[in-house]
Amino acid sequence: MNFHPPLVHGHLIKRYKRFLADVRLDDGTITTAHCTNSGSMKSCLEEGAEVYISDSMNPKRKTRYTWEMIKIGEDWVGINTANPNKLAFEIIWNNLLPRLSGYTKVVREVKFDDSRFDIFAQNSEEKCYIEVKNVTLKDGMCARFPDAVTTRGQKHLDTLIKAKVSGFRAVMLYIIQRCDVKLFTPAFSIDPVYAEKLRLAIEHGVEIIPLQVKVTPTGIEPVRVLEYQLHEKTPNPA
Known part of the structure; x- marks a missing residue:
């Protein structure tokens, strides 16, 4: 399974209200991404960690981006439940x-x-x-x-x-x-x-x-x- 278009890199600021995550992109922009994972995300939630988000390319979508993965230690952990x-x-x-x-x-x-x-x-x-x-x-x-x-x-x-x-x-x-x-x-x-x-x-x-x-x-x-x-x-x- 490949990601198309390429994912967007950033760092996690925080996850909140279960389905939302604020991410600081590499250009300094702060955006809100949809978090599909409704669970506790215990052991895969670390503020400040590197993350990748996908761009729906739909500016009309309420949350244009979707959170795909987070780097914990030296490994990427996929958190998109879809x-x-x-x-x-x-x-x-x-x-x-x-x-x-x-x-x-x-x-x-x-x-x-x-x-x-x-x-x-x-x-x-x-x-x-x-x-x-x-x-x-x-x-x-x-x-x-x-x-x-x-x-x-x-x-x-x-x-x-x-x-x-x-x-x-x-x-x-x-x-x-x-x-x-x-x-x-x-x-x-x-x-x-x-x-x-x-x-x-x-x-x-x-x-x-x-x-x-x-x-x-x-x-x-x-x-x-x-x-x-x-x-x-x-x-x-x-």
Whole structure:
């Protein structure tokens, strides 16, 4: 996934009202960018840090710019929650991830039961429902999800179980938008209900794929599938 047109560089002044961020551009101009991430953004929010924003080229839009990424330490962290869905579709359609390859039909936003899943993929052998989640929370060397209680996410897990029981393939695809972590785990202390539902989903045959991606000012690309741990003891990734 490439960024077109090129992103605009600046430094974060502050994030506020959940969906807004003030950014000082390199020419000294201060602009307000839309923040798509409604979560706490814990571990990826640092005032004064370098950021990149995208320009909608639409001067009539209420917030012309969208906040795309922030530099934490030496790594870029992608915070635009719309990008994982776009990236996941590209990866599956272009057979870039072996565990989700070989599908002849790939469509976005498909309803199942009382939920809407991000991606539906199909070939002559199977039909697969895929829910995509954006992961930015870092705890030590672990990536965790969610960074705030998510009743919507809990519901998606319940419906993935229903899809699996109904005979479909069901996949929970976590797009981890940072490269400074080595293991994926639920955020037990933030949303213990989600953590328990994820464990239950695995028991019912729902698949977990924690895909780490590299975020750069020019684009986002898949790196590797991380191992995951579903119990609450302190992880010790190698």
